[in-house]
Amino acid sequence: MESLEVLREKLDSIDDQIAALYEQRMNVCGQVGEYKVKAGRKVFDRQREKEKLADVASKVSGDFNKKGIQELYQQLMSMSRKLQYRQLVEAGALGRLPFIQINDLDKQNARVVFQGTEGAYGQAAMRQFFGENVNSFHVRTFREAMESIEEGAADYAVLPIENSTAGPVIEMYDLLDEFENYIVAETILPVVHTLSGLPGAKLTDIKRVYSKTEALMQTSRFLDEHSDWQRISVVNTAIAAKKVLEENDISQAAVCSSYAAKVHGLSVLVDGINDDDDNSTRFIVVTNQKVFLKDASKISIRFELPHQSGSLYGILSHFIYNDLNMTKIESRPIKGRPWEYCFFVDFEGNLEDPAVKNAIRGLREESQNLKILGNY
Amino acid sequence: MESLEVLREKLDSIDDQIAALYEQRMNVCGQVGEYKVKAGRKVFDRQREKEKLADVASKVSGDFNKKGIQELYQQLMSMSRKLQYRQLVEAGALGRLPFIQINDLDKQNARVVFQGTEGAYGQAAMRQFFGENVNSFHVRTFREAMESIEEGAADYAVLPIENSTAGPVIEMYDLLDEFENYIVAETILPVVHTLSGLPGAKLTDIKRVYSKTEALMQTSRFLDEHSDWQRISVVNTAIAAKKVLEENDISQAAVCSSYAAKVHGLSVLVDGINDDDDNSTRFIVVTNQKVFLKDASKISIRFELPHQSGSLYGILSHFIYNDLNMTKIESRPIKGRPWEYCFFVDFEGNLEDPAVKNAIRGLREESQNLKILGNY
Missing domain, CATH: 3.40.190.10 (Periplasmic binding protein-like II)
Structure with a gap:
């Protein structure tokens, strides 16, 4: 048997060659990107990627290696796509976004709804975000607040989504799922009970x-x-x-x-009877239009995974391969479909980022009922 | 500019070479594994992996490519480790597990505690799992049940962890975190209110x-x-x-x-007043010994991520690169540390699987306070 040192020298030599080929490959992918910019071709070509995976698997022997090289190529092809999305953005050739970019919220003229009554934490969060003189009204339940937004009776609702001690406000996740309202901002309120x-x-x-x-x-x-x-x-x-x-x-x-x-x-x-001295609650600002502020840096999405098929780890690879930092993940049971889950994920980014476009493209392919809840 | 066809031929030729080098690399890694089996060397060599990442990055130009090749090599080295753990398992050279494998639970002589009183769903779940004639007693709260187990007053507790409609029983996650008790089995009970x-x-x-x-x-x-x-x-x-x-x-x-x-x-x-006709609750069987059944197929873990450093996506790559299917993920705020989270992940596997060893090794390196809650 060869010594560890000899084996490691062999690995180093192989790795030099792989690194050189990797760089060549990315260069060619860049040229493919230029072609796609000019020809108006789309970046993601599902059929081509499937064929490529089958092809590389056929070039190696054994189940372990066949599986391994396919995983490696999934990552490589995701990198190529990310590069090409970036080229499209630089060339100004990236298509319409489903959300419209805005420069600021008109806080002066906004009509805002909160849940509860005079003195509610939601009122305090609303004033913290919209100012003391905000034009507002209150409703009894979260659902009524979401309805007010959907109908346009209010421009914005300020609603709690998560507490630093008690965790998520589960009902809000269900309502974000149910209503076609979107998160446009957030504000964190210290809470002293x-x-x-x-x-x-x-x-x-x-x-x-x-x-x-x-x-x-x-x-x-x-x-x-x-x-x-x-x-x-x-x-x-x-x-x-x-x-x-x-x-x-x-x-x-x-x-x-x-x-x-x-x-x-x-x-x-x-x-001051809260267990935790630093108790605070994160409130979201919700509206009925698909808009996002140009400096928005966090995206919330929800998606479902079909029972026994698409799996969570495959889905999450789209965040990993695109270098997108997930800040939060919640799974919620889907009503009427026992042990099936929908997932709520927060990650850092702006809808205009190529990496975000790339990830969302992949997520749409491999999950069900993907909904972008907002970019804020 | 070259045509798309010419560019794709170039890619195909590069990919043939990468596939060949990949296979060579895995062969050499296999020889390294044989050496490690004989020499009793450990599989994971943090220093060597860090050097390798720096080395491959130095061989390519540009930030995009430097980052890309490092991600690719993280995946490649994880694959190598998985291969080597498998060799160690086959050679019978894998070290002691922190959990002891058992063949079955002694349901006949078990003393079991449930929460509530006569007629509780916990009692029904207990009887479903341990049989009608089980030797049991009940306590008022989940915490008291966990204390009974910790002290050895009971051998097992049967406690709810998740409902198909209402989601996780959040308090149980906190208690699993707090007590040194472990999950050894689970049972699903249909619930009709x-x-x-x-x-x-x-x-x-x-x-x-x-x-x-x-x-x-x-x-x-x-x-x-x-x-x-x-x-x-x-x-x-x-x-x-x-x-x-x-x-x-x-x-x-x-x-x-x-x-x-x-x-x-x-x-x-x-x-039958439950919203969902298929309403059911998953109960876990908890004990104070670190044991697992030999046919156990699900592992629950919890870990923390330090604020602003290690990130969730890096952690989850250990599941992806080891091809371990996550079935559930919950994040819970850490008491006294606002906006920091601990994570509870369920994934498929047995503590004896090389891929599981490999993933847990990586998770321990990159998260904080990793705890294996049980293999069942």
Whole structure:
């Protein structure tokens, strides 16, 4: 048997040749790209790629090597496509995007909807993004907010999508799936919860606590110290505060912001009861038009994978081969189709980037019902 | 400019050479593997791989090509490692696994804990897996079940991890993270919910409904038709049924199984109220020993990604390059570290597979706090 050193010298020599051939190959692909720019031919040629994979597999022996070289060529061909998309962009020859680029949002004249009532965290997030003097109204549920946007009753909705402690707001993912509304911006709001009760109430009076499910989760350490308290979920923290005032029962309290307590005439019994000091919530700004800001840097998509066929790892290779950084992935069951999932992926990029075009092209081929939820 | 046909002929000729070199390279890697088997050397050599990436990048020009060839070589070297792990396995030279292989679970003599009370879905899942005559007891919360296992008070716990309609049981992911308990099996239970009240109660009497949060979500379509009903979350559907009986208030009902209703002396007011006819829940069997069944075919892991450094796409390449099919991925916020995530991934495989060894080796290098939750 040859020594490790001799074997490694052999590898180094092979690798020099592979590197030279790789560079030659990319040069020829660049020339193919120039041809495609001039001739108006499309970059992705499914039939040609299939034939190429079969061809390289036929050139090597053994299952392990046949599989390996095909994987290698999938990556190589994805690189070639990325190069060619870049050439098309530089030549100004890239086709229409499904989203229209805009320079800014008209925050001054926008009519904005939030969920809850006066004092809701959604109201605070809305003001943080659109300013204190925003023209706004509120609805009771997330669904009603999405309907207001879809109908055009409001230009934008500001809705929570994720909390730093409690995780995703699962219902929002389902609604983004269901409605033809799109994310156009996001804003992150620090969240400090209080336990608030009727004026004059003492901590020892409390027997029942109202809040939003997520807020109850974010304060579970505090609430667990009072395990005899009943915890009741309502649709919004500010609505919980309002309910406590209206029902006028000294044994009832709300988990809500100090602002919501003030607005609804409650007294703060304990401030800062969130488990995590750095608790914050990410809100999205949703609209009914397919638009994106020119400096948008994050894309959210959703797609489905057919049962037992296309697999997740094949799909995710489109991010990896195009060097796109995924920042988030959520899987959600598809209603009515047990154990099938749709996936929500956030990744960094702008719809005008060649790598993004390349990835989305591949994702559309290999997943089902791909929807771009927004670029923001 | 040359025609597309001429350019493609050039590509074909380059590809023939690359295929030949690829095969040569894998042959030499196989010889390196034989050497490593004999010499007891380890497969993964981080320093050598780093040098190789720098070397191939130096052989090509331009940022695009330098990046491209490095990505290609990451894949090539992962393939080499997979080949060498396979050789080690075949030579019987693969080191100790952190988990011990067992032939079967001693279901006859097992002492098993479930969460809830008599009639809980967890009890039904337990009986489905361990048989009707299982020696069991119940505790009030998932946390208490995990503690019973950790302390050895029970051999196994049967706990829900995911529902086909409502998605993951988020708390279970947090508990699997926190406790040194491991998944050793799973069982899927069909779930049919009823609305059950006191004997003699009519649907029009109902004003308040108790159940587990997940069960309330799984029956939201039915419950939305009665939007004036208060919905109150308790820890378990069977505990909800028990509570309705004990409080003896005709306006109260539980969402629970018909079995739970029967056990606790309630009457079924409406049967089959789940939104989805095919509603089912996946339960995991958890134990405190690191063991796996020899025919285990699914692995669950969790890992963290440090903020702003290691990125998700780099991590997931270890599944792709090793041809491991991910069946599920969940991201959860890390408590006390806003916007940092830990990830829970399920993928197909057995801890003895070379591809699995290879992937886990790479994952350990590039993620933080990797934990194998079980192979089952």
